[in-house]
Amino acid sequence: MHWAEVIAENIADNCDNPVIATGISPTGIIHVGSLREPITGEAVRSAVESKGKKARLIYLIDSFDPLRECYPFLPEEYEKYVGMPISRIPCPCGKHRNYAHHFVQPFLDAVKSLEINCEVIWTHELYSEGKFTKCIDDAMTKRDDVIRILHEVTGKEENRNYAPFKPVCEKCGRFADPVLDSYEFPTVEYYCKCGFHGFCDIRTGEGKLTWRLEWPAKWTIFGTSAEPFGKDHAAAGGSYDSGKRIVSEIYGGNAPIPIPYEFVQLKNGGGVVQMHKSKGCPVTGLDAIQMTPPEVLNYMFLRVLPSRTIDYDYGMGILDMADEYDRMEAKYFSGVFKESEENSVKAYEIAQHNHVPASMPVQVPYRHLVSIVQMTSNFKEALDVLSRNTSFQGATDDDIKRIWRRCDCVKYWLNGFAPDAVKFTVLQTVPNSGEITMNEKVFFQALIERMNDCSWTAEEINDIISEKSKATPLGSKGAYAALYRIFIGKDRGPRLGFFLSSLDKKFVINRLVQASV
Numbered sequence: 001m002h003w004a005e006v007i008a009e010n011i012a013d014n015c016d017n018p019v020i021a022t023g024i025s026p027t028g029i030i031h032v033g034s035l036r037e038p039i040t041g042e043a044v045r046s047a048v049e050s051k052g053k054k055a056r057l058i059y060l061i062d063s064f065d066p067l068r069e070c071y072p073f074l075p076e077e078y079e080k081y082v083g084m085p086i087s088r089i090p091c092p093c094g095k096h097r098n099y100a101h102h103f104v105q106p107f108l109d110a111v112k113s114l115e116i117n118c119e120v121i122w123t124h125e126l127y128s129e130g131k132f133t134k135c136i137d138d139a140m141t142k143r144d145d146v147i148r149i150l151h152e153v154t155g156k157e158e159n160r161n162y163a164p165f166k167p168v169c170e171k172c173g174r175f176a177d178p179v180l181d182s183y184e185f186p187t188v189e190y191y192c193k194c195g196f197h198g199f200c201d202i203r204t205g206e207g208k209l210t211w212r213l214e215w216p217a218k219w220t221i222f223g224t225s226a227e228p229f230g231k232d233h234a235a236a237g238g239s240y241d242s243g244k245r246i247v248s249e250i251y252g253g254n255a256p257i258p259i260p261y262e263f264v265q266l267k268n269g270g271g272v273v274q275m276h277k278s279k280g281c282p283v284t285g286l287d288a289i290q291m292t293p294p295e296v297l298n299y300m301f302l303r304v305l306p307s308r309t310i311d312y313d314y315g316m317g318i319l320d321m322a323d324e325y326d327r328m329e330a331k332y333f334s335g336v337f338k339e340s341e342e343n344s345v346k347a348y349e350i351a352q353h354n355h356v357p358a359s360m361p362v363q364v365p366y367r368h369l370v371s372i373v374q375m376t377s378n379f380k381e382a383l384d385v386l387s388r389n390t391s392f393q394g395a396t397d398d399d400i401k402r403i404w405r406r407c408d409c410v411k412y413w414l415n416g417f418a419p420d421a422v423k424f425t426v427l428q429t430v431p432n433s434g435e436i437t438m439n440e441k442v443f444f445q446a447l448i449e450r451m452n453d454c455s456w457t458a459e460e461i462n463d464i465i466s467e468k469s470k471a472t473p474l475g476s477k478g479a480y481a482a483l484y485r486i487f488i489g490k491d492r493g494p495r496l497g498f499f500l501s502s503l504d505k506k507f508v509i510n511r512l513v514q515a516s517v
């Protein structure tokens, strides 16, 4: 059984009204790894539903978190907002409602295009609607117990001055320290670093619980049944452990079934790329969704257990991933696969979010599209060229749309992430013929004769080049390089048989003729 089904079975058996919670803290640029949480949540949600139980997936945006520092990607004047809730800080570009919206919107767009069926909930709104009031009151009145629990769970010394709730200063808008023993529902007295002395009504959204108290409060508010979260929270003595006790001993609720997941490791060409949310990131969630179709990206996250690290290689790895997806798709439709592949085939199915195509789609490998989109100027041309090698007989509208989508993704990848080695432009004229050697000219002439009579398929062209390259003093390597030079001005390029067959036959032969005179 796939892991999402195992978790779903547990939820369906134990919860009457399943709620799966996911969330994000949009304090800065959101990287591709943050997609793991909503994708995991949606996989579990749809698996619960396929067991006949309605399930709710919520996506909580921590929009009331404070800005912790003036990150390098922010304008200098943002220094003055440090310590304020991000829902009250202006957006840096002027186009969004506030700072939180600015950073989370591209990510929400990515989540939407992944067809993740979730309700988006803003934490700052929950506070101003008074949803946290009971938990804030519990945390403040049972503060001694909170302090004892945190001490017992974390093993750290008891902090008698621990404040579970921080009011927002009425004067400067930053989070301030409350006068702990002054609390009497609904008022907390506070002194702020700015010098202001004020009173805060806990019902009005003018303050927030600390993370260790806020997380279990959300479980109480929503009756959360299960929640995926990063493994840092799952560590012994971490916030899941303390949350479990706080929810039952302070708030009188239950902890959700935990789904801890490992992080996503960013790679390029096999090498690890460090990513840090606060310093910006080379691949954002929106980048990921623009260079890989949603079902392929879903698949990438679903094929491995949450407890395993995912390597996200945004170089050639993108092509390998799409190839693997296509292989699993073919296995799903043929029904023929090894036991070791069962999990990946199931991941393919779940990745479709209950919209598995009725029959095997027409597959065009990503690698082919990488060449095609660089040789053509629009999708119609690309389709014309593709049809020389791929049969589109019986292709449905959805098939064509999928290929279109893939072309767009490949273009996005080529524009920002692909290694230079795969990029090329077909030369409009033959390069300086003085640089073409006699041996090369002879080789080209030998090709012309055979190519004139061939049926212009990738395979046949390959055979001809392979045969003729063995018969030239250039050697195989030199022969291929000579061909690449007259077509794209580089020593290497896309697979030649496929590449040339994708070009117009007359154009290719003309080029060979021009280069051999």
Ligand SMILES: [Zn+2]
Residues within 6 Å of the ligand: 091, 092, 093, 094, 095, 096, 102
């Ligand atoms: Zn903005």
Ligand SMILES: [Zn+2]
Residues within 6 Å of the ligand: 169, 170, 171, 172, 173, 174, 176, 192, 193, 194, 195, 196
């Ligand atoms: Zn203040």
